[in-house]
Amino acid sequence: MERVEVRIPSLPSYERVVRASAAEIGQACGFSTERVEDLKLAVSEAVNNAIEHGNRNEASKPVAVTFALDQEKLEVRVIDQGNGVGQPDFSRRVVEEYNLEDGMLRGFGTYLIGALVDDYEVSSSQSGTTFTLRLYRKEHGV
Amino acid sequence: MSDLIRREEFGEVVVLHIGTSSVDGISAAAIAVACSDMRPITVLDFSEVSFINSAGISALLKFVVSARKAGHKLFAMNLSPHHQKIFKMVEMSRFMPTIEERDLVTYR
Numbered sequence: 657m658e659r660v661e662v663r664i665p666s667l668p669s670y671e672r673v674v675r676a677s678a679a680e681i682g683q684a685c686g687f688s689t690e691r692v693e694d695l696k697l698a699v700s701e702a703v704n705n706a707i708e709h710g711n712r713n714e715a716s717k718p719v720a721v722t723f724a725l726d727q728e729k730l731e732v733r734v735i736d737q738g739n740g741v742g743q744p745d746f747s748r749r750v751v752e753e754y755n756l757e758d759g760m761l762r763g764f765g766t767y768l769i770g771a772l773v774d775d776y777e778v779s780s781s782q783s784g785t786t787f788t789l790r791l792y793r794k795e796h797g798v
Numbered sequence: 799m800s801d802l803i804r805r806e807e808f809g810e811v812v813v814l815h816i817g818t819s820s821v822d823g824i825s826a827a828a829i830a831v832a833c834s835d836m837r838p839i840t841v842l843d844f845s846e847v848s849f850i851n852s853a854g855i856s857a858l859l860k861f862v863v864s865a866r867k868a869g870h871k872l873f874a875m876n877l878s879p880h881h882q883k884i885f886k887m888v889e890m891s892r893f894m895p896t897i898e899e900r901d902l903v904t905y906r
Contacts, residue, residue, distance in 0.1 A: 668823045675849070693880040700851045704823065750889035751859065756866070761859040764852040764888050771887060 660723040664703075666711035666736075671703045674721050678732070681723045685730050685793065694772040695730070695791060701765035702734040702787040705744070710736025710785050728794065729774075734787040740780040746770035803832035811905045812837040813875070821850040826857030833861060836870050839905065841897060845876035855890060862893045873897035 662677050664670035678699040682692035703719060711717040720735045749767040754760075770776055775790040802825060804815040814833050818825045821844075833842070842861070844850075850858075865872040874894045877885065885891045 671822070672820065672824070690880055696849065697851055697884070700822070700849075704851070704853065750887075751862075751893055756859065756863050756893070759863070761856045761863070762852070764855055768852060768884070768887070 658725045662721045662723075663718050664721070665715045666707045666713055666717050666719055667715050668704065668707060668713075670719075671700055671707065674703045674719075675700050677721070677723070681725070681730065682791075685725060685791075687730075687791070687793075691791065695732075698769045698772045698789055699732055699734070701769045702732070702789060705765060705787065706734050706736035706738075706785065709741055710738035712738060729790050729792045732789045732791075734789075735784060737784045740782050741785050742780075744778055746776070802828050807837065809905050810838040811841065811902060812839070813841045813843055813902070815843040815845070816847050819846060819848045821847055821854030821857065823851075823853035826853055830857055830860055834864070836861070836865055836868060836872070838869075839871050839873070840865060841873045841875050841902065842894070843875045844878070844881065847881070848878070850881055850884065855884075855888060858890070858894065866893075875899060875902075 660677065660681060662674050664673055675696050678696050679692055682695040687695065703721065706719040707713060711719060717737045722733045724731045744766040746766050746769065749764050769789065773789045774792045777788045779786050802816065802818050804817055806813040806815065816829065821829065861872055872894050874885070874896050875898070877896055882896065885894070
C-alpha cells in the first residue's frame with residue numbers, strides 16, 4: 657500500500673493543489689487520460705464540498721486528502737472538520753428549463769462524483785465528514 | 799478587458815476565447831464579468847481550457863440564462879472529448895450546443 661497525504665486550508669484556491677496531486681497520482685497509477693480527468697473532477701468536487709459545506713470556508717479548518725494505492729484500486733479519502741452533513745444526493749442531476757428560470761444553477765457536484773468513480777461512500781458525524789472515492793485498476797485493464 | 803478572455807468580433811458574432819486552463823470557482827467570477835457583453839451569436843472558445851468543474855458549469859449556466867433573456871444564441875467551441883462527455887452528462891449541451899470553427903466562416 658502506498659499513501660500520499662495532502663492537507664489544505666479551507667480556501668477554494670487550494671483545491672487546485674489537491675487536483676494537481678490527483679492528476680499526478682492518477683498518471684502514476686497508469687490510468688488512461690480520460691480516467692485521470694474523471695479522477696481530477698471527482699476529487700475536485702469532493703474537496704470543494706468539504707471546504708464549502710463541511711468546513712464552511714473557515715480557512716483555519718483543514719481538509720485532509722489521502723490517496724491510498726494498492727494493486728486493486730486507488731482510494732481517495734476527503735475529510736473535513738465540519739459539524740456533519742446530511743446524506744448527499746448522488747442521483748442524476750441535469751440542467752432543466754425550470755432550474756434556469758429559477759436561478760437554481762448549482763448542485764451537479766455529487767452527481768458527477770457518483771457517476772465518475774467506481775465506488776463511493778460518505779460517513780458523517782458531528783466531528784466531520786469523510787468522502788471515500790474508489791477507482792479500480794483491473795476493471796479498466798490498467 | 800480581463801486577461802482571462804480574448805474577444806473577437808465580426809458581424810453579429812462574438813467569439814470569447816477563454817484564456818485560463820481552469821473554469822472553476824476561482825476563475826468563474828472573472829470570466830462572468832469579462833463575458834457579460836454578448837452579441838446575437840456568442841461563442842465560447844474552450845481550446846485553452848483543460849478543466850471544468852461544477853462551479854464552472856454553474857458560471858457557464860449564468861451565460862445561458864443571460865443569452866436566453868437577450869434572445870441570443872450561445873455556442874461552445876473546441877470542447878475536449880472529456881468536457882463534451884461532462885456536458886452531455888448534465889445535459890448542458892442542450893442549452894450550449896457545440897459549434898465547429900468552420901461553421902463560423904460564413905459569418906466572417
